[in-house]
Structures are given as C-alpha cells and as structure tokens.
Amino acid sequence: MAQWEGVREFVAVAETNSFTEAANRLKLSVAQVSRQVAALEERLSSELLHRTTRKVSVTEAGQLFYQHCRPLLDGLEEAERALSSLSHKASGLIRLTAPFTFGEGHISPLLNEFLVQHPQVQLECQLTNQKVDLIDGGFDLAIRLGKLEDSSMKARRLSTRQLHLCASPEYLRNHGEPHSLSELQHHNCLLGTLDYWRFRENGKERILRVNGSIRTNGGLALVDAAHKGLGLVQLPDYYVRSHLEKGCLVELLPQFQPEEEGIWALYPHSRHLSTKVRLLVDFLAEKLAR
16 A cells, blocks of 8 residues: 555646645645655655746656556546445535536525435535636536537536526516517617627527627626616526516517527546436436426
8 A cells, every 4th residue: 555655645736736736635734745745756766746936847757657647546436436336325525516606596405405315425516607627626526507618528418498588578668679689789788798699590590799788797687687677688597487487577589599508517537427426416417307
C-alpha cells in the first residue's frame, strides 16, 4: 500500500494546478496534500511538480507519471464501485450541480425526498447557472437544461421542457396580440440571458433576435414583469404553466412553438456510475417524468 501513498494527492494537484484546489477536492488539509506529494517525490527520487509562490505546474517527469497513474486510479475507483454495487444500497457522499432556479424549485425537493429513502447518503448540491467543470470541481453529477454541447460527458435524458411565449391579458389589451413572428419587433420582448428567442417555422428551427426594456438572468423576475403587463416573455413550462392555467398569462403564437428541449443528467465519461449515483439518476428520471 505504500506505493499508493501520495498518488491520489499528486493526481489531484496535477489536474487542478493547485494544492488548495486539490485539498478541497480530496477534503484534506493543504499541508497534508503537500506533505504526501513531497514524500512521493522523495520515494521516486524525481521532481514531479514545479512550485513557485504564484503557481504550480507539472514537470516532464510528472507528466509521464500522471499518464500512468490516472488510469490506475480510475481502475481502483471502478473496482470499489463494482464491489459496493453488490449491496444495492446507496451510501456515501454525492456531489452534484444544477441550475439555480430549476435546481432550487424542482431538483432540491426531490433530493430531500431521495435522502428520506436513503438515509446513508450525504448530498452536496451547488446551485449555479455557470456550467462548471465536473472533473475539476470533483462533481459526480450535473443537471443541465436544453441543448448539450459537452461531448466529453455521458448524458441521460431525465425529462423535457417546453418553451412558451406569453403575456398578460393587460399587456394584450394595451398593445394588441401578435399574430406572426414579424410582429414581435413591434412589442416589448423581455429577455433572459440570451438576446434571441427560439421558434419553429415550416418544420425548421428559427432564431429570432428581439429587444425589450428588461434583460435579466432571473426567470421569476421575468414572470413577475410579464404579470405586471411590461411585455412578452418566452420561458420554460415550469415557470409559466400554473400562470397559463389560471389565465394570469396568455400563450401566444403556439403554431410557432419550438421543439421540446431535454433535461439531462451528466456525468464524466470515464466513470462508471456508482450505486448511489445510479439510484439518484433513476429516482430523478422517474419523478421528473411525472
């Protein structure tokens, strides 16, 4: 076992270029990580890392050693997961990330329900609209919305979301209802993080750039603005479904509604899903499908 001492710590530093980030990933102190790596270098009689007051970089010897160590650690993790899966019980820590509003409103309650069923699991959930790196961040799982771009990750479709264009009855009384996409240029279009809306026309996707008096990354803020008659919004169903059902908002141009988008669970391609993560993904898929 002495041959393994310091290897996990070195790999973490090599992948993050930081003793601090490596310590956070491994949940160790910086001093412990530094001590283990130094002992490994002494045992190998090789300098694996260049250290300065500002940064850490991997030496040529370190690169060679890393290339051999990474597959070994992956294999060890696979063996541990395979063994733990025999019990068919979920236990241990799961670290995941999800978009802020969707995560808080829809994922977090399901995570709490999952914990009730699996009391031996611990969860760390980071809610952020930034697409964090799962490997560098040490995450087991990410919940992503819409079109996927990261081909280095495995993905499982959990459910779908549908975009709806809508406005309040008050706004429509004051400004009229658009009956074509070209008429949107004459309306106040309240924007999220993007400066365009998506539609489907004649069987093809159409991207339409629009303008308005508000731009915010908060979906709830856009719903509130639409309620107050400030303009049109295009938002996913989980923001506006109840408001449409109550008549507080009115759906517009349904004939141009875009195709449904995916709600995805992403995890690193190199990792076999552990029992705890697999059970959580299955649980989320079942609940979100409802």
